[in-house]
Amino acid sequence: MPPLIAGVTLAVRKWGEGLGGWIGGFPWVAGPISFFIALEHGAAFAASTITSALLGSVGTMLFALTYATLSSRLSWLPTTLLSYGTFFIVALLSLGRDISLPAAVGLNLIVLTLVLYFFPKPRTKAEFRKQPSWDIPLRMLVATFFVVMLTQAADYLGPTWSGILTPFPIMTSTLAVFTHSQQGSDAAIRILYGLLLAGYGFVAFLVGVSWLVPQMPIGTAYGILTVGTMVVNGITIKLIR
Numbered sequence: 001m002p003p004l005i006a007g008v009t010l011a012v013r014k015w016g017e018g019l020g021g022w023i024g025g026f027p028w029v030a031g032p033i034s035f036f037i038a039l040e041h042g043a044a045f046a047a048s049t050i051t052s053a054l055l056g057s058v059g060t061m062l063f064a065l066t067y068a069t070l071s072s073r074l075s076w077l078p079t080t081l082l083s084y085g086t087f088f089i090v091a092l093l094s095l096g097r098d099i100s101l102p103a104a105v106g107l108n109l110i111v112l113t114l115v116l117y118f119f120p121k122p123r124t125k126a127e128f129r130k131q132p133s134w135d136i137p138l139r140m141l142v143a144t145f146f147v148v149m150l151t152q153a154a155d156y157l158g159p160t161w162s163g164i165l166t167p168f169p170i171m172t173s174t175l176a177v178f179t180h181s182q183q184g185s186d187a188a189i190r191i192l193y194g195l196l197l198a199g200y201g202f203v204a205f206l207v208g209v210s211w212l213v214p215q216m217p218i219g220t221a222y223g224i225l226t227v228g229t230m231v232v233n234g235i236t237i238k239l240i241r
Helices: 002-015 017-024 030-041 043-048 050-070 076-094 101-118 135-165 170-183 185-197 199-215 218-240
Strands: none
Touching: 002 017, 002 135, 002 170, 017 170, 017 185, 030 043, 030 199, 030 218, 043 050, 043 199, 050 076, 050 101, 050 170, 050 185, 050 199, 076 170, 101 185, 101 199, 135 170, 170 185, 185 199, 185 218, 199 218
16 A cells, blocks of 8 residues: 555656546555455455445545535645545445445446536646655555555444445545645645546446456456456546547
8 A cells, every 4th residue: 555655646746636646546445455355254245345335436426526625715624524524424325225236336427427527627727846755654654544444444344334435535535635735725626536537447446346356266356357447547538638
């Protein structure tokens, strides 16, 4: 996890918030969480979390929309807390829902498309600002803490909550909070929009976990899913451009 968050941060600084956010939208966090859940609890357990994970993914999309909407009026802390509130409202509403995999996928695609369409637009052009030396180490520490906490919690939460929390906005909130606090609302909006652009590949990754992981060795399955996600996101960014 630490090298991933550092790499995404450096990508943002090199290529800008939009493309850097798109790179950060790959399942860098949910992928390892799902992988270690599969290793520790079995392929069937990991696959059984996917419907809940797709519902949790809706919460992550609405987290991003809430953050982008409020960030121009509030500082990073209340914006983060209210955005987490949105995620957990969706999570609580998802509990006990008997929804099929195709319905969950369809819901994800509809919500993602609508969120991208209505997403706030930045009012200023992007500009580079030098970041403090402690920036990347602190980001690495925060993101790693959340990943360890969520993977350990799977022992007690069961497949439903484990699934809902798999797409918990760790990368999303880490990038948004640090960008918002250091560079302002418009930079945070750009990075969140980039993250959402990778959402179609993220949905494909989750569907692949449900289909492939029970059918083959865990390492092979997640390797194929990683490549497949890159292909889907590559098509997406090309079409959007």
